[in-house]
Amino acid sequence: MDFGFTISKTRVIDLSAANMEKAARVEEVRRCMDCGGCTATCTAGQFIDFNIHRTHLLFRRGQYEGLDKALEACMLCGKCTLVCPRGVNLRRMIINMRTLLP
Numbered sequence: 139m140d141f142g143f144t145i146s147k148t149r150v151i152d153l154s155a156a157n158m159e160k161a162a163r164v165e166e167v168r169r170c171m172d173c174g175g176c177t178a179t180c181t182a183g184q185f186i187d188f189n190i191h192r193t194h195l196l197f198r199r200g201q202y203e204g205l206d207k208a209l210e211a212c213m214l215c216g217k218c219t220l221v222c223p224r225g226v227n228l229r230r231m232i233i234n235m236r237t238l239l240p
């Protein structure tokens with residue numbers, strides 16, 4: 139019977155099964171409190187499909203696939219670093235992520 143909606147499948151992120159080796163080497167990602175301020179301010183994100191918070195959240199979870207490509211959108215302008223309430227140096231974090239990602 140068609141009720142006009144479907145029930146979403148349960149989404150489980152198994153962090154213990156993820157490869158956290160690269161994430162462990164970028165200290166800045168652990169200071170993030172996920173406020174999203176970096177994404178709201180991002181220069182690149184205003185023009186193209188790029189979400190810096192989502193990108194470093196996936197990196198922190200060990201879900202690296204496609205992140206190197208996504209990070210190509212960043213122009214290292216530093217606006218996100220200026221607004222971060224946790225003092226995360228996002229420019230340095232992005233450079234470090236780019237170095238570690240394939």
Ligand code: SF4
Nearest residue numbers: 170171173174176222
């Ligand atoms: S602005 Fe800072 S604390 Fe907020 S989501 Fe971005 S990195 Fe995390």
Ligand code: SF4
Nearest residue numbers: 180212213215216218
């Ligand atoms: S440094 Fe990169 S991620 Fe941060 S605001 Fe600029 S373009 Fe966006």
